[in-house]
Amino acid sequence: xxxxxxxxxxxxxxxxxxxxxxxxxxxxxxxxxxxxxxxxxxxxxxxxxxxxxxxxxxxxxxxxxxxxxxxxxxxxxxxxxxxxxxxxxxxxxxxxxxxxxxxxxxxxxxxxxxxxxxxxxxxxxxxxxxxxxxxxxxxxxxxxxxxxxxxxxxxxxxxxxxxxxxxxxxxxxxxxxxxxxxxxxxxxxxxxxxxxxxxxxxxxxxxxxxxxxxxxxxxxxxxxxx
Numbered sequence: 001x002x003x004x005x006x007x008x009x010x011x012x013x014x015x016x017x018x019x020x021x022x023x024x025x026x027x028x029x030x031x032x033x034x035x036x037x038x039x040x041x042x043x044x045x046x047x048x049x050x051x052x053x054x055x056x057x058x059x060x061x062x063x064x065x066x067x068x069x070x071x072x073x074x075x076x077x078x079x080x081x082x083x084x085x086x087x088x089x090x091x092x093x094x095x096x097x098x099x100x101x102x103x104x105x106x107x108x109x110x111x112x113x114x115x116x117x118x119x120x121x122x123x124x125x126x127x128x129x130x131x132x133x134x135x136x137x138x139x140x141x142x143x144x145x146x147x148x149x150x151x152x153x154x155x156x157x158x159x160x161x162x163x164x165x166x167x168x169x170x171x172x173x174x175x176x177x178x179x180x181x182x183x184x185x186x187x188x189x190x191x192x193x194x195x196x197x198x199x200x201x202x203x204x205x206x207x208x209x210x211x212x213x214x215x216x217x218x219x220x221x222x223x224x225x226x
Contacts (some may be wrong), residue, residue: 113177166225
């Protein structure tokens with residue numbers, strides 16, 4: 001009996017040189033959708049970060065007593081011993097020799113003003129209602145009052161009181177976080193948000209949000225609360 005050659009029974013294909021390994025085709029995954037953060041929330045976070053990281057050292061220096069203010073204390077204006085606003089007769093011009101005349105003119109935003117702006121921005125879209133102070137609706141001064149309450153700062157409740165809060169600021173030095181009081185009768189207020197925009201409770205039918213300065217009444221006073 002002849003032996004059968006085992007090679008002859010082998011599949012000829014098995015004797016072929018193996019080709020290059022095939023690369024495993026990766027499965028395509030759908031790209032992740034970016035998390036969309038509302039622009040207003042980014043603005044609020046940015047305002048708070050700017051307040052803490054950038055402006056605090058400068059404001060601390062302003063708050064520190066200096067020899068130049070020794071004889072001209074905050075009460076040296078015609079506002080009396082409290083001196084928080086200087087000359088009230090000129091709608092908060094801060095009087096001669098008071099801190100408001102110098103600090104208010106500096107182009108440095110207030111950390112408290114920036115954080116108050118961020119707080120006010122959390123109320124975006126809520127309706128205007130005269131005399132309302134939150135949390136479901138606001139009038140213009142009620143929104144500003146509520147925003148500063150979140151910082152533990154008590155300011156005037158109406159525009160007619162808020163014109164005396166903080167220090168006077170020349171219009172050409174306005175910074176985000178400053179309070180803008182409109183009209184000669186001081187009947188409207190908002191918080192400057194930068195880039196020619198005001199964050200405010202504008203009027204009936206207009207939800208809380210940004211309003212271009214061009215659409216606002218004439219500016220009467222700008223105040224900064226340090």
